Amino acid sequence: MVVPVQYYLALSVALFALGVIGVLIRRNALVIYMCIEMMLNAVNLAFIGFADYFKAVDGQMFVFFVMTVAAAEVAVGLALIVAIFRNQGTVYVDDLNILKW
Amino acid sequence: MQTLFLILGGVALVSGGLVVFQKHPLRSALWLIVNFFAVAGIYLLAHAEFIAAIQVIVYAGAIMVLFLFVIMLLNLRQPEAEPKIPFIGQKLGGIVLAGFTGLILVYGVTRTVLTSGKPMAPGLGNTETIARSLFTDYLLPFEVTSVLLLVAIVGAVVLAKSKLR
Numbered sequence: 001m002v003v004p005v006q007y008y009l010a011l012s013v014a015l016f017a018l019g020v021i022g023v024l025i026r027r028n029a030l031v032i033y034m035c036i037e038m039m040l041n042a043v044n045l046a047f048i049g050f051a052d053y054f055k056a057v058d059g060q061m062f063v064f065f066v067m068t069v070a071a072a073e074v075a076v077g078l079a080l081i082v083a084i085f086r087n088q089g090t091v092y093v094d095d096l097n098i099l100k101w
Numbered sequence: 102m103q104t105l106f107l108i109l110g111g112v113a114l115v116s117g118g119l120v121v122f123q124k125h126p127l128r129s130a131l132w133l134i135v136n137f138f139a140v141a142g143i144y145l146l147a148h149a150e151f152i153a154a155i156q157v158i159v160y161a162g163a164i165m166v167l168f169l170f171v172i173m174l175l176n177l178r179q180p181e182a183e184p185k186i187p188f189i190g191q192k193l194g195g196i197v198l199a200g201f202t203g204l205i206l207v208y209g210v211t212r213t214v215l216t217s218g219k220p221m222a223p224g225l226g227n228t229e230t231i232a233r234s235l236f237t238d239y240l241l242p243f244e245v246t247s248v249l250l251l252v253a254i255v256g257a258v259v260l261a262k263s264k265l266r
Contacts (some may be wrong), residue, residue, distance in 0.1 A: 003106045003147070007103075007107075008147070009210045011143070011159065013203060013206045014114055014117075015113060015203075016210075017199050018114070018121055019121075020202045021196055021199040021201035022120065024191075024196070025195040026121070028177075030175075031120075031121075032128050034168065038117055041136070041137065041160070048143075049147060050146045051147070051149065052148055053215070057126070057231060058234070060231055061231065061235065061238075061239050063152050065151065065242060067159055068249065069157060069194055070160075070250065071163065072249050072253035074167055075253045076253050076256045076257055077256075078167055078257075079256070080260055081171065081175075082175070082261060083261070087229075091177070
């Protein structure tokens with residue numbers, strides 16, 4: 001018995017919305033990054049669901065590249081957070097207002 | 102198969118919710134690992150064995166180790182402190198906005214017309230198919246990816262070294 005593609009899409013939408021909630025309501029920059037990772041995962045899930053549905057490998061290729069970009073993004077982003085913490089002494093995004101006039 | 106999907110999907114949703122609503126960043130990170138493992142199980146159900154293995158190694162392994170390492174480095178032991186400015190309006194607004202995003206996504210998904218695609222080359226396993234595709238059709242993106250990773254390494258080293266003053 002095969003899983004219908006609608007199930008994958010529903011789970012993907014739910015996970016993506018959860019990630020959006022996390023990005024919008026959390027104040028810790030690290031948790032915001034984790035929620036961005038969760039949103040990337042939700043998109044990957046939709047890709048995999050479609051790849052299974054169409055019996056094509058291209059969706060899996062896209063997931064491969066998304067994962068590579070996510071790894072690069074996390075490396076640079078966490079280095080940025082560490083640099084900001086050393087400079088400002090906080091990782092809470094509402095305390096980081098040096099760009100505010 | 103469907104029951105397995107529903108169980109894994111439930112685990113992914115519950116752990117994802119716990120990532121968002123957990124006060125402590127360390128606990129968020131640990132629940133995110135559970136989430137990644139559940140999603141890797143769903144990839145296995147969808148006949149994407151290679152991607153499932155990569156998910157466990159790269160996401161649950163490398164990326165989450167990096168997260169936990171930074172949490173340890175920044176010594177964020179205490180849970181999130183109360184903000185100086187009240188935050189409740191932003192919280193409500195955030196949840197409403199995320200709900201709207203979800204509604205738009207649901208609208209788009211339900212209006213999608215699904216056609217059938219061309220079948221995969223028979224007689225090959227998942228990893229062989231991916232490898233063949235990676236070194237023929239997707240050779241240029243694959244090489245560009247290596248440059249991207251190099252840039253990320255250099256960027257991370259520069260950011261970590263300099264004082265940024």
